[in-house]
Amino acid sequence: MMSEEVARPETATASGDKVQDAVPTTASTQSTTRQPGAPRNGGGALSILRTGMGRNVGLVVALVLLCIVGVITAGDTFATSANVLTILRLAAVVGVVSIGMTFVITGGGIDLSVGAMLALASVWATTLATQQMAADYGVIFMVSTALLVGAACGLVNGLLVAYGKVVPFIATLAMLAGARGLAEIISDRKTQIITVNPFLDFFGGSFLGVPVLVWMFVIVAALGWVLLNRTTFGRRTFAVGGNAEAARLAGIKVQRHTVALYVLAGLCCGIAAVMLMARTTTGSSTHGQLYELDAIAAVVIGGTLLSGGRGTIVGTVFGVLIFTTLNNVFTLNNLSISAQSVAKGLIIVIAVLLQQRLAARATTP
Amino acid sequence: MMSEEVARPETATASGDKVQDAVPTTASTQSTTRQPGAPRNGGGALSILRTGMGRNVGLVVALVLLCIVGVITAGDTFATSANVLTILRLAAVVGVVSIGMTFVITGGGIDLSVGAMLALASVWATTLATQQMAADYGVIFMVSTALLVGAACGLVNGLLVAYGKVVPFIATLAMLAGARGLAEIISDRKTQIITVNPFLDFFGGSFLGVPVLVWMFVIVAALGWVLLNRTTFGRRTFAVGGNAEAARLAGIKVQRHTVALYVLAGLCCGIAAVMLMARTTTGSSTHGQLYELDAIAAVVIGGTLLSGGRGTIVGTVFGVLIFTTLNNVFTLNNLSISAQSVAKGLIIVIAVLLQQRLAARATTP
Amino acid sequence: MSSQNTGVSGKGDGVADEELLRMTGIVKEFPGVRALDGVDLDVRRGEVHCLLGQNGAGKSTLIRVLTGAHQPDQGSIVVNGNEVALNSPTAAIDLGIAAIYQELDLVPDLTVAENVFLGHEPARFGLTRRHEVNTRARELLKGLGHGEIPVGRTVGLLPAAGQQVVSMARALSRDAQLIVMDEPSAVLDSEEVGNLFRVIRDLTARGVAVIYISHRLEEIREIGDRVTVLKDGATVATGLDARQTPTSELIRLMTGRSIEYVFPPRATLPGDAQTVLEVTGLSRPREFEDIGFEVRAGEIVGFAGLVGSGRSEVLETVYGARKAATGEVRVDGVTLRPGRVQAAVKAGVGLAPEERKSQALLLDEAVYKNITVSTMQRFASGGFLNGHAEKKAAEELTKALDVRPPGVEHPVRNLSGGNQQKVVLARWLLRDCRVLLLDEPTRGVDVGARSEIYALIRKLAANGVAIVLVSSEVEEVLGLADRVVVMREGRAVHTGPAHEIDEHRVLDLVMEGSAV
Amino acid sequence: ACTSNTPEAEKTSDTGATQAVAGGKNDEPGKKVKIGFSAPAADHGWMGAITKATQAEAKKFSDVELVVAEGTNDVNLQISQVETFINQKVDAIVLLPFDGAALTAVATKAMDAGIIVVNVDREFGSTFAARTTVLGDNKGMGVSAGTYICQELKGKTDAVVAEIAGIDSLPLTQARSQGFKEALADCGLKVSNRVPAEFTVESGEKAAANLLQAAPKIDAIWNHDDDQGVGVLAAIKNSGRKEFFMVGGAGSANVMRDIKAGNTVMRATVIYPSTQGADGVRLARLLVQKKSLGDLVEVEVPRTVQLYAPVVTKDNVDQYLPTAFES
Numbered sequence A, B: 001m002m003s004e005e006v007a008r009p010e011t012a013t014a015s016g017d018k019v020q021d022a023v024p025t026t027a028s029t030q031s032t033t034r035q036p037g038a039p040r041n042g043g044g045a046l047s048i049l050r051t052g053m054g055r056n057v058g059l060v061v062a063l064v065l066l067c068i069v070g071v072i073t074a075g076d077t078f079a080t081s082a083n084v085l086t087i088l089r090l091a092a093v094v095g096v097v098s099i100g101m102t103f104v105i106t107g108g109g110i111d112l113s114v115g116a117m118l119a120l121a122s123v124w125a126t127t128l129a130t131q132q133m134a135a136d137y138g139v140i141f142m143v144s145t146a147l148l149v150g151a152a153c154g155l156v157n158g159l160l161v162a163y164g165k166v167v168p169f170i171a172t173l174a175m176l177a178g179a180r181g182l183a184e185i186i187s188d189r190k191t192q193i194i195t196v197n198p199f200l201d202f203f204g205g206s207f208l209g210v211p212v213l214v215w216m217f218v219i220v221a222a223l224g225w226v227l228l229n230r231t232t233f234g235r236r237t238f239a240v241g242g243n244a245e246a247a248r249l250a251g252i253k254v255q256r257h258t259v260a261l262y263v264l265a266g267l268c269c270g271i272a273a274v275m276l277m278a279r280t281t282t283g284s285s286t287h288g289q290l291y292e293l294d295a296i297a298a299v300v301i302g303g304t305l306l307s308g309g310r311g312t313i314v315g316t317v318f319g320v321l322i323f324t325t326l327n328n329v330f331t332l333n334n335l336s337i338s339a340q341s342v343a344k345g346l347i348i349v350i351a352v353l354l355q356q357r358l359a360a361r362a363t364t365p
Numbered sequence C: 001m002s003s004q005n006t007g008v009s010g011k012g013d014g015v016a017d018e019e020l021l022r023m024t025g026i027v028k029e030f031p032g033v034r035a036l037d038g039v040d041l042d043v044r045r046g047e048v049h050c051l052l053g054q055n056g057a058g059k060s061t062l063i064r065v066l067t068g069a070h071q072p073d074q075g076s077i078v079v080n081g082n083e084v085a086l087n088s089p090t091a092a093i094d095l096g097i098a099a100i101y102q103e104l105d106l107v108p109d110l111t112v113a114e115n116v117f118l119g120h121e122p123a124r125f126g127l128t129r130r131h132e133v134n135t136r137a138r139e140l141l142k143g144l145g146h147g148e149i150p151v152g153r154t155v156g157l158l159p160a161a162g163q164q165v166v167s168m169a170r171a172l173s174r175d176a177q178l179i180v181m182d183e184p185s186a187v188l189d190s191e192e193v194g195n196l197f198r199v200i201r202d203l204t205a206r207g208v209a210v211i212y213i214s215h216r217l218e219e220i221r222e223i224g225d226r227v228t229v230l231k232d233g234a235t236v237a238t239g240l241d242a243r244q245t246p247t248s249e250l251i252r253l254m255t256g257r258s259i260e261y262v263f264p265p266r267a268t269l270p271g272d273a274q275t276v277l278e279v280t281g282l283s284r285p286r287e288f289e290d291i292g293f294e295v296r297a298g299e300i301v302g303f304a305g306l307v308g309s310g311r312s313e314v315l316e317t318v319y320g321a322r323k324a325a326t327g328e329v330r331v332d333g334v335t336l337r338p339g340r341v342q343a344a345v346k347a348g349v350g351l352a353p354e355e356r357k358s359q360a361l362l363l364d365e366a367v368y369k370n371i372t373v374s375t376m377q378r379f380a381s382g383g384f385l386n387g388h389a390e391k392k393a394a395e396e397l398t399k400a401l402d403v404r405p406p407g408v409e410h411p412v413r414n415l416s417g418g419n420q421q422k423v424v425l426a427r428w429l430l431r432d433c434r435v436l437l438l439d440e441p442t443r444g445v446d447v448g449a450r451s452e453i454y455a456l457i458r459k460l461a462a463n464g465v466a467i468v469l470v471s472s473e474v475e476e477v478l479g480l481a482d483r484v485v486v487m488r489e490g491r492a493v494h495t496g497p498a499h500e501i502d503e504h505r506v507l508d509l510v511m512e513g514s515a516v
Numbered sequence D: 001a002c003t004s005n006t007p008e009a010e011k012t013s014d015t016g017a018t019q020a021v022a023g024g025k026n027d028e029p030g031k032k033v034k035i036g037f038s039a040p041a042a043d044h045g046w047m048g049a050i051t052k053a054t055q056a057e058a059k060k061f062s063d064v065e066l067v068v069a070e071g072t073n074d075v076n077l078q079i080s081q082v083e084t085f086i087n088q089k090v091d092a093i094v095l096l097p098f099d100g101a102a103l104t105a106v107a108t109k110a111m112d113a114g115i116i117v118v119n120v121d122r123e124f125g126s127t128f129a130a131r132t133t134v135l136g137d138n139k140g141m142g143v144s145a146g147t148y149i150c151q152e153l154k155g156k157t158d159a160v161v162a163e164i165a166g167i168d169s170l171p172l173t174q175a176r177s178q179g180f181k182e183a184l185a186d187c188g189l190k191v192s193n194r195v196p197a198e199f200t201v202e203s204g205e206k207a208a209a210n211l212l213q214a215a216p217k218i219d220a221i222w223n224h225d226d227d228q229g230v231g232v233l234a235a236i237k238n239s240g241r242k243e244f245f246m247v248g249g250a251g252s253a254n255v256m257r258d259i260k261a262g263n264t265v266m267r268a269t270v271i272y273p274s275t276q277g278a279d280g281v282r283l284a285r286l287l288v289q290k291k292s293l294g295d296l297v298e299v300e301v302p303r304t305v306q307l308y309a310p311v312v313t314k315d316n317v318d319q320y321l322p323t324a325f326e327s
């Protein structure tokens, strides 16, 4: 498939074949995303696309199926451009958070504090003082406050994990409690309304018919993809997540890199905070509740390995889209709310099983 | 996490390698609980005690510090036996859930559906029909309904993970949505009040001055300890969680064992459902919200490795007690919830850092 | 193998006896273990300096101190005349010290090329230059005689030998003046070892120094210049001439006793010994084809072949860890269900797999738990384990195999590579198997323990166990087995009694047509 | 006084058979109305009851089609639900926002799109965001509860009054507590111990168990929510304490039965109608069909309807029991 692989065709096929046999007999619980035969990171744009599709074929099929259900059950509304934009706008906020989460998880960590960091950033960026500054000197003040707060929280997470050697789950759980509490203290648990109109106008606006929020998601996802797949930073993220000791022995500064990953996740939360602020015209300590679960679910369903070392931005984007489309289809169809919950559970399982079977097939010759 | 069990040595090497990072000088982020030199699970009651204490010394210190804070700030109320029983009663329900969670996590999995399973079990066991049966034929009917429902949900989780090869995070996330939705449907979102007095009398009662609920927690914890540390089942759990491929090649039925672990967790949720039913005198689809986070936090803070292969029941019990005592001290001091939240974050980090440093010291000669 | 490598010529000549590295009084303590207790080592430019020592003597630990992976508690390290502090791997890398570690340290999900350049990726503005990475990696691999390894392949998919080659390429990718190789030949067969030696000679000719660790003494003779011997974490001899020092002297230095490094005598198989394991027409597409053999009670059947010839796959298929496409496996006349490990285990088949870390060991568990994991039932009544009985049984075996440090409660992770291998072996020795499949049972095991293991295998056979042995050391196969199967590219090219075939014939069979 | 509620407030929610008496002509089928409904996650009894009552109310009208979105505490998702309703071109939206301020913008957008928005329970930040607002009286609840406790304690100035609040981050909880505090202050009392719970039975039990430890002697407790109150009562029963009386909130049928039976510490409750969503549906229907509110002279449906928070005691419990929600 890739030029490099032509050299020894027998080997290439051999391992592909092995997978096929191996699947039914194994007890693997993490095999969702393992397609050992799949060529990875091949050269040339075309092969990227092709392998990307191969790996994500199940996700694509799941999404398409969902859309078909949407079209059938909610005909005219579902397929309108307004509705598509609604889905994308909804996806954008969690999407940006999930991109950051993809990096952390690929690097072998986890971040439970994303929702809380988002809330804190939104609150901090909408205090009277900040809004005053923004009104006086420009919107950039609010935006950079949000980004800085996010990044700073991420830094604390990163330092705790990398140098304090606190397990990521616990470190970020502590940050969850801490950041949310701090957000409540700062806002006195009141919803802070944004009065800086340039801010709302810009981020609430559209560009070329597409909402700015959606553009932001697209840009973050694209940058994330390049960063993960085309830079030394990305390579090192895989290395740190896949085998931290090997990475260390290869001279990678594992601790520093880990910190960077959490800062990145925090930064994404800061961006998401700006987006949510624009969408809701408020900052609030209740923003982003349970986003950690949503983001992790999107990342994992997309094919990133929860134990680190393997991650895909494209998969994450699909994961986010699947969940948001699901929500949209549910809203359009007047399902009983409890039934929605049950259906959601079923659909998640079906999507994963689909992805697994189809991806395995697509990558075996 | 369970490594892929594909019957291919090459892949296995890869995942096996990862385990290696835990050598003391590495930048491993999971090192909280690693004390390479320490003899583990040694034989003989004395050495158990010694290593048990050694490993948990930080937790003990954290708990003692909390108690000291409690005594100082809330003097007379904190140290009363009534208050201690209150703490224990509060700890009991999450405690039982956490014991089950310890098994699943030690075996390399995770269970996000514990709260939802608990809710479903509580609702199912308090339907009019079940209560009628219980009133006519004995309390055992309600109890066994709860246990059966819990175990059945666990079975579904287990089958999805072991045979469906769905990653545990996703499989149990789906169960979370599904079970909670089903609980809502069955209860029609009403709080179902228990009218079977023998049930309330028995489980709400005391024995030797200690509430039956606390006895149940003690018994479940003791049985859990024996099961994990003294039986072939426990040994297999460590093996499956530590290196699933090695376990398989050593002749352990990894898939079947995985199913058993999830059933066990479900069963614990069933028991916890009975306890919560007795405590609240109701069954409700809102029971057990966010128990998954509480339980995982208690388990991880106790020293069980989130990636599997290492688990401690004693640590889990301490983890639960720390969180419950924390809550109690906060309430006794009438602290604002936001301040509680921030303090909680700080205390979690401090407890973990303490545990880490002290445990390392205690086990180094 | 020595027949292929004609010369010692390129080595040593012209290169000054300039001192490159001097380590003095290195002490490294782990909780409860003093792994290094005053080690001295000096290495000159352009030499191959061999490090010898029993399993657990401290070789790998010394190497990890040298590469900055461990911090020594005491001692000084002088490089090029300057005292240096190697407080991180980066510091060592900057000084031109590269290493091939005993435990492969690759990132499984990155490609071959990415692994080779991990940590020093050619990049512009942070963007990796993938083309350059791939081309340069391909060149390096070609230089190692492995141009066929696809540089875009995920490393986790390569067999152990392929991964070892990638590790070497990585070490070479750095402009190193000192390359440390910790048992690089353990997973290689004779042809590969020849290749490796060619590379080493190239390096030394350019003035690069190599520290070479191996338990195969004949390799030391062939490639080494000087030898340092470690025992119990201390240097017992240094600067010995690699070619002149008698083997017995080396062994005595290493073990403190003299050991006959020979195979125990073969017992004659009773003519009426029943056939225990019968394999017919076993195939898996692109791995191996139409393999058939039988093993009688008390017989040892050895598999020889190159790395990648499919021997491990055959064993794993027999065991049910891989599902056979066609063919049958019968134990005592009963056909096993393909692809079911359980079926094999129930029938009394045991497998000591090739990859100890990933396929066999529970690294965080105590030694005794690793040993009894397949025989737990024996120590349990009603599901409850009797820890004392377990430990006693494990202790007997570890004593017999000379596992160091003694004691069965250390986590296996803390044992040296060779000692870990002994633990794996002990597991299967403890089990009363009808059939025992041993894949590279002596990989990384030192001279002393090796003869113990040979004796044990023999004893098992004498007790009526049917044994299948895979080894990359031809003499081991010939010395131990009653019958030999030679495999090449997934086919059995020869089957016959061991005494009818010699090493040269095996090598010829193995190489035929596969010469590069 | 208590009967002076808007007629809608008295509709029973769970007995679909009961027909409105007051509506009269208004209840006759008219133009088809498609109404979208969105509310926070039903993670507690009252919120569950809201949705149920709303759905039941909509079922009574052959001309109403109710589209119910999944309850959520994520404002982002709730905004998108409203957007979806706009895309669907519903006639009206009944919206119980998770956070009123955060949904103001999108509600305004819906209004701009010509959709009638009825705001329920948690107020928007702008008057342009909704045509009509149905509000419970949260502060009034606190005031009613505080006043009742003042009456009962009759000038016992050293009395220990405890408060078990609901979800503390919600503005409505803060309003309730504020009202309570002010009413108590009027008679020289203060809240000695305050613990928040989460409106669930379980959290009520947990909070109460801790509270009972914190305060060894209590004279009165106000508990914001009767569903969590089931748990509170369980905890009280467990502790065997009886020295105080308790006032509830929201007014569930369970609690009213307790009050009627008079064998628990439960002595009164303050109603917070769970029929607000149902009222919203009715109003939305009227608005779309351009009808006026029955008993009012005014032709237009009023801008704000604030429901009353009466205190239910043993004396008047029979009057409220039939309309109480089963939680």
Ligand SMILES: Nc1ncnc2c1ncn2[C@@H]1O[C@H](COP(=O)(O)OP(=O)(O)OP(=O)(O)O)[C@@H](O)[C@H]1O
Binding pocket: B023, B024, B036, B037, C030, C031, C033, C034, C035, C053, C054, C055, C056, C057, C058, C059, C060, C061, C062, C102, C404, C405, C413, C414, C415, C416, C417, C418, C419, C444, C446
């Ligand atoms: N991380 C560790 N913690 C505790 N003890 C250790 C650790 N690493 C190594 N040791 C101990 O240090 C000693 C030396 O081990 P080392 O790996 O250096 O041996 P080696 O000479 O390389 O042996 P082999 O030939 O088997 O590879 C052994 O006794 C081993 O058990």
Ligand SMILES: Nc1ncnc2c1ncn2[C@@H]1O[C@H](COP(=O)(O)OP(=O)(O)OP(=O)(O)O)[C@@H](O)[C@H]1O
Binding pocket: A010, A011, A014, C146, C148, C149, C158, C159, C160, C161, C162, C187, C189, C286, C287, C305, C306, C307, C308, C309, C310, C311, C312, C313, C354, C470, C472
């Ligand atoms: N250097 C290599 N690069 C790529 N693929 C290889 C290489 N060596 C072997 N393979 C492939 O790996 C598969 C099996 O290799 P493996 O090493 O497991 O065989 P083996 O005979 O058991 O060797 P060993 O001597 O290590 O036991 C074969 O299908 C072969 O094509």
Ligand SMILES: [Mg+2]
Binding pocket: C059, C060, C061, C102, C182, C416, C417, C418
């Ligand atoms: Mg070694």
Ligand SMILES: [Mg+2]
Binding pocket: C308, C311, C312, C313, C354
């Ligand atoms: Mg092999």
